[in-house]
Amino acid sequence: ESLVLAGAGLLVRTFVNLKAVDLGFDPQNVLLFSLDATYSNHTGANRQLLYHELQQQLTALPGVTSATYSSVPLLSGMGGTMRIFAADRLTTPIDSTSVSIGPDFFQTMRIPLLAGRALNAQDIEQMQSFKTASVQPVVIDENLAHILFGNQPALDRFFFMSGPTGPSSDRRVVVGVVGNAKSDNVRDAFAPTMYVPAGNLVLAFEIRSAMDPKAMMPEIRAAVARFDPNLLITDMKTQMEQIDQNIYQERLIANLSSLFALLALIVACVGIYGLLSYQ
Numbered sequence: 001e002s003l004v005l006a007g008a009g010l011l012v013r014t015f016v017n018l019k020a021v022d023l024g025f026d027p028q029n030v031l032l033f034s035l036d037a038t039y040s041n042h043t044g045a046n047r048q049l050l051y052h053e054l055q056q057q058l059t060a061l062p063g064v065t066s067a068t069y070s071s072v073p074l075l076s077g078m079g080g081t082m083r084i085f086a087a088d089r090l091t092t093p094i095d096s097t098s099v100s101i102g103p104d105f106f107q108t109m110r111i112p113l114l115a116g117r118a119l120n121a122q123d124i125e126q127m128q129s130f131k132t133a134s135v136q137p138v139v140i141d142e143n144l145a146h147i148l149f150g151n152q153p154a155l156d157r158f159f160f161m162s163g164p165t166g167p168s169s170d171r172r173v174v175v176g177v178v179g180n181a182k183s184d185n186v187r188d189a190f191a192p193t194m195y196v197p198a199g200n201l202v203l204a205f206e207i208r209s210a211m212d213p214k215a216m217m218p219e220i221r222a223a224v225a226r227f228d229p230n231l232l233i234t235d236m237k238t239q240m241e242q243i244d245q246n247i248y249q250e251r252l253i254a255n256l257s258s259l260f261a262l263l264a265l266i267v268a269c270v271g272i273y274g275l276l277s278y279q
Helices: 002-019 045-059 105-109 121-125 142-149 213-227 239-246 248-278
Strands: 030-036 064-070 080-086 089-101 113-116 135-141 158-162 167-178 193-197 204-209 232-238
Touching (some): 045 204, 045 213, 105 204, 135 142, 142 167, 142 193, 167 193
Parallel strands (some): 135 167
Antiparallel strands (some): 030 204, 030 232, 064 204
């Protein structure tokens, strides 16, 4: 019984530690929802206009302090990885997490801006032209800045994207550096991350509110319907619920272990009672 109790205690402690781990952003009072624009009249370049205008509409709602959008929600487990090359180490590939974001992303998620500037609406609007240009602005985190440039300033420095056989001519220029934040998994250490202007594939909106985000769900749904009735909202939840889903396995194991430990404790107590009664 003591072994079961000790094991359960360790598992519960692990779960509690995961709940308290530093994420690099503030998950409180953040509402998430996925957006399906398949049936919207906004297509092609107009899709970017849709995202930007909807962001402005949501930001103007009472109780909303800021709103943004991204390719995937933070800690959804759906992050992508891209291979890049430092300008002075073109034979050594570097794996970096890539997150496509809209304006006000760092403000909404409260990821601290350490140097330079954040990606703005102009960067997003010019995304189409950047696809054919040789350079594109990005924001990187502290981890990636240290890997790419060591202790040297990262602003206005370049790095290269990977091609079929090595570095390509596709360059990225660093316009800002932000604090480390977990984008894929609570369990993982801070991964080197770059934030790029969102393209036409936006799957998630993030809303920071001044009140309980669950209370704002009906108003958000109504606002999106007024803006474009052909937009489909799915998987609306709070960022805290997203975190709970991310560590669901640990929570399940901790709950089961606690249950088995409780049963073992009951059996032990019954055994001691029986022994004392017999004596």
